[in-house]
Each structure stands twice: as structure tokens, then as C-alpha cells.
Amino acid sequence: MRVLGIESTAHTASVGIVDEGTQVVAAATDMYKPVQGGIHPREAANHHAELFPELVERVLSQSGVDPESLGAIAFSQGPGLGPCLRAGATVARMLALTWGRPLVPVNHCVAHLEIARALSGFEDPVLLYASGGNTQVVAYAHGRYRVLGETLDIGVGNFLDKLALGMGSTFPGGPWIEKWAREGKTVHDLPYSVHGMDVSFSGLLTAAKALQTKGVGKEDLSLSVESHAYAMLCEVAERALAHLGSKELVLGGGVACNQRLRRMVEEMAHARGVRVFAPPPSLCVDNGAMIAWTGLLSDRSGGRVEVARSEVLPRQRTDQVEARWRVRTTEHVSEG
Ligand code: ATP
Ligand code: FE2
Numbered sequence: 001m002r003v004l005g006i007e008s009t010a011h012t013a014s015v016g017i018v019d020e021g022t023q024v025v026a027a028a029t030d031m032y033k034p035v036q037g038g039i040h041p042r043e044a045a046n047h048h049a050e051l052f053p054e055l056v057e058r059v060l061s062q063s064g065v066d067p068e069s070l071g072a073i074a075f076s077q078g079p080g081l082g083p084c085l086r087a088g089a090t091v092a093r094m095l096a097l098t099w100g101r102p103l104v105p106v107n108h109c110v111a112h113l114e115i116a117r118a119l120s121g122f123e124d125p126v127l128l129y130a131s132g133g134n135t136q137v138v139a140y141a142h143g144r145y146r147v148l149g150e151t152l153d154i155g156v157g158n159f160l161d162k163l164a165l166g167m168g169s170t171f172p173g174g175p176w177i178e179k180w181a182r183e184g185k186t187v188h189d190l191p192y193s194v195h196g197m198d199v200s201f202s203g204l205l206t207a208a209k210a211l212q213t214k215g216v217g218k219e220d221l222s223l224s225v226e227s228h229a230y231a232m233l234c235e236v237a238e239r240a241l242a243h244l245g246s247k248e249l250v251l252g253g254g255v256a257c258n259q260r261l262r263r264m265v266e267e268m269a270h271a272r273g274v275r276v277f278a279p280p281p282s283l284c285v286d287n288g289a290m291i292a293w294t295g296l297l298s299d300r301s302g303g304r305v306e307v308a309r310s311e312v313l314p315r316q317r318t319d320q321v322e323a324r325w326r327v328r329t330t331e332h333v334s335e336g
Contacts, residue, residue: 005292074295184223
């Protein structure tokens with residue numbers, strides 16, 4: 001069975017087709033890049049609505065799949081920006097109706113975890129999910145994925161993007177910070193904000209901007225922020241592993257493309273005897289294939305919805321969604 005997935009939670013419009021063996025049969029992606037400043041939800045949604053017909057065409061011609069043979073059409077239901085989510089859901093509904101295929105809503109955060117879990121071959125990993133809009137540590141318990149810790153303010157990627165923009169980058173800024181950090185020599189002191197299982201980045205942003213004003217160059221500043229921010233992520237991921245007694249960790253989200261973060265996480269995991277897996281960059285960033293794959297899992301366990309009940313949920317929480325495909329028959333499902 002093959003499933004087509006539509007992703008449109010924020011900047012990225014993406015369509016992917018996967019098969020039952022997690023093979024990405026076809027993928028097409030286009031990112032909205034604001035001319036200036038941060039994301040404008042309506043503009044991003046218009047970008048997605050304009051691009052989706054072409055992206056769908058591309059995956060169909062790449063794969064040679066007969067659309068009427070698809071097992072299902074999956075789409076990102078939330079969390080995300082309302083206008084962007086609606087642009088994707090509208091396309092998904094239209095395709096489902098045109099081709100007579102079932103429609104399956106997917107939680108975006110769960111999809112980051114499921115694609116990494118499938119590719120890693122791990123049974124029950126903890127996910128460190130580090131993207132622009134989200135920063136969370138997620139694990140499965142009693143029928144649902146649970147957020148064990150998260151950012152109290154902005155996502156780590158947004159933090160990097162904002163800082164980089166002020167140092168002359170284009171969007172997205174994370175890869176610029178990574179490039180500058182490689183040339184850095186000195187790590188300057190910055191706030192280290194870990195609160196139990198949670199992290200926060202706004203104080204770090206303010207302090208980093210102040211260092212920039214004082215004349216610290218972008219190379220040292222980038223090295224300093226990467227060292228602090230990624231150490232914070234390693235700490236909360238490690239605490240989750242320790243509490244759960246877990247020996248498996250996966251990474252997801254655009255910031256998981258970062259080589260320094262990957263190295264730091266690997267060092268921490270190695271010291272604890274934990275196995276780590278990070279998907280290839282194309283499957284760390286937002287992508288339609290992860291939505292298709294999670295849609296495939298969900299469809300097998302009754303996840304279809306009628307078009308009339310396929311509303312988007314911009315504030316959908318990870319633990320509001322039943323992960324029915326993970327539930328063993330002997331397991332108690334909590335109301336969460
Ligand atoms: P979500 O809806 O999951 O929050 P998103 O819209 O932020 O997703 P992603 O594609 O998951 O989209 O992540 C984009 C973020 O990843 C941006 O903030 C970008 O700067 C960051 N990023 C991408 N590559 C790197 C890198 N090499 N190093 C650091 N950050 C990176
Ligand atoms: Fe994402």
C-alpha cells in the first residue's frame with residue numbers, strides 16, 4: 001500500500017508518497033521564504049496553495065503511481081499556523097474526494113517521531129524534537145505520545161533564525177549560525193536556562209544580542225549560542241532517558257540537521273549506553289513523507305475521518321492524539 005502525505009504547518013509545503021516498507025517513493029517540497037523578518041501566515045498559506053498542484057503533479061510523475069490505487073491521503077492536522085494548515089487540508093480533502101481515497105489526519109509532532117522510529121528500527125525511542133516552532137522531548141506511554149519537556153517560550157530554531165537575521169543572514173538562519181560557529185574560537189558566557197524538563201531561549205536571545213552590541217563577532221557568538229542551546233537540549237533529553245530507563249533516542253526537526261547538535265547528543269548517549277538515530281536532513285525538516293508514513297500507520301488502526309470532520313487543529317497537543325497503532329492489546333489506554 002502507498003500513502004500520499006501533505007505537510008503545511010508553517011514555512012514548508014511538501015508532498016510525499018511512501019510505501020509499507022518506509023521507502024520514500026517520491027517527494028516534492030517548496031519553502032516559503034519571507035522577504036523580510038519572520039513568517040507572515042497568510043502569505044505563507046498563499047504560497048502553499050499556489051504550489052501544491054505542482055508538487056502533487058511532481059510526486060505522481062516521479063512515482064508513476066495511479067492516484068486511485070493510493071491507500072489513503074494523509075495531511076498535517078496540527079499543531080501549526082491556521083492559514084497554512086488550512087491550505088494543506090483543503091488540497092488533501094480535494095484529492096481524497098477526486099480520487100475516492102480515504103482521508104487520514106496526522107499530528108505533525110508525532111510524524112517527526114514516527115518517521116525516525118521507522119528508519120531507526122528502534123522499538124520505543126525518546127524523541128528530541130528541535131525545530132523552528134517547536135522544541136520538545138517526547139515519549140510514548142499508555143496509548144499516547146507525551147511531552148516530557150518543552151520550550152517555555154520560543155523554539156530553538158526560531159531563536160537561531162532571529163539571532164542570525166540580526167547578523168545579516170537570510171531565512172532560515174540556523175545553517176548560517178552553524179557555518180559561522182565552525183570558525184568560532186571563544187565560547188562566551190550566556191544564560192543557561194533549563195527548568196526541570198523544560199528549556200527557554202528568550203533570555204539567551206537577549207543576552208546574545210547584547211554581546212553582539214558589545215562587538216563580539218558572529219563566529220564566536222554563533223559558537224557560544226550553539227554550545228549553550230544544544231547543551232540545554234542534551235540535558236533535558238538525558239534526563240528523559242534516565243527517568244524512563246530508555247536506551248533509544250531519535251532526533252527530529254530542522255535543527256536536528258545541525259552537526260554540532262548531533263555530535264553532542266551522540267557523546268551524551270554514548271556515555272549512557274544509549275543508541276541514537278538522526279534521519280537524513282530531508283526527513284528531519286518538515287516533509288510530506290513523514291505525514292504519509294504516520295498516515296499509513298494510523299489508517300491501519302482506524303484513523304480515517306470523513307471530510308466533514310477533517311477540521312485542522314492549530315493548537316493540537318501531542319498527547320491529545322491517540323496513537324492507536326502503538327497500543328498493545330494488553331495495554332491500558334489512559335484518557336490523558
Ligand atoms: P515545526 O512546525 O516542526 O516547528 P518548522 O516550521 O520550524 O517546523 P523545520 O523544517 O522542522 O520547520 O525546521 C526549520 C528550522 O530548522 C529553522 O529554524 C532553521 O533555522 C533550522 N535549521 C535548519 N537547518 C539547521 C542547521 N543546520 N543548524 C541549525 N538549525 C537549522
Ligand atoms: Fe516540523
